[in-house]
Amino acid sequence: MAVDKTFLIRSIQKKEEMIVVFCAYTNMPFVVCDPETFNDQVWIFDNEKLLQEFAKQYTEKKILLKGLKYPNKAFLGFFSMLYTIGVNELVFVSESGKETLELEELVRRPDFSQLPKEQQPIQNTELQLTGLYFMQEASRPVPNEEKEGLKDLEEEFAANLVKSRYIVPIELLEGPESDNEKLKNRKYKLPILKNKKEEIMQPIFTDPTELAKFNKNNRFKALAVPFVDLSKLLVKDSNGFILNPAGFHITVPKALLEGLKKRFDVQ
Secondary structure, three states: OOOOOHHHHHHHHHOOEEEEEEEOOOOEEOEEEOOOOOOEEEEEEOOHHHHHHHHHHHHOOOOOEEEEEEEHHHHHHHHHHHHHHOOOEEEEEEOOEEEEEEHHHHOOOOOOOOOOHHHOOOOOHHHHHHHHHHHHHHOOOOOHHHOOOHHHHHHHHHHHHHHOEEEEEEEEOOOOOOHHHHHHOOOEEOOOEEOOOOOEEEEEEOOHHHHHHHOOOOOOEEEEEEHHHHHHHOOOOEEEEEEOOOOOOEEEEHHHHHHHHHHOOOO
């Protein structure tokens, strides 16, 4: 029998703010796979005390969590963003207890099917989700043999890396040509970042939300590039790519690009 969630939905809509649990290793919402339903969950709290009680179990496992407050006006944007990272369930925790809600019961899934294919935004949902699970576990400061299911998490994430298309930011050069002509003739610059070792890395992104974190001044245009073609965009002295630098910031070195092509037999 279906449970009526109308009261819960209305109470959420009336909240002045909510506290979402984030993972310090990914700078993204902390994602939990429910052991019984296998739903991919994000947990939301009414106050800091409740969040801290939840975080204790993960602190013992050396998973660092933090709370991020969202005002009511930011709820819709946040809930809609969760579709891009593969979350399908929300867990709301208040002083009166815990309640779950399917994401689709609260916010309608964005539908881009009516747009021309070339205008549909890139959304690597499986890549985002498996990347979050992988980095949440891989970043724990414990020996690898103590990390739960790390090999399987890496295998699933690596497979999604190879299957995905990426957003590559470019800055068009000045000149009389149209934007299309500049793209065709590769008259653009590729931005670079430097890591703590002063090594050159190039940013790439899973989706428009992640690109927007980097492109705050709308300086960059975007190319859609499949994994197998990323190596063609490496600039001189580049050590590879960094995926979602403001998110889970996963490095993809040059050697890994070629290694994954061979591993999954893609050309």
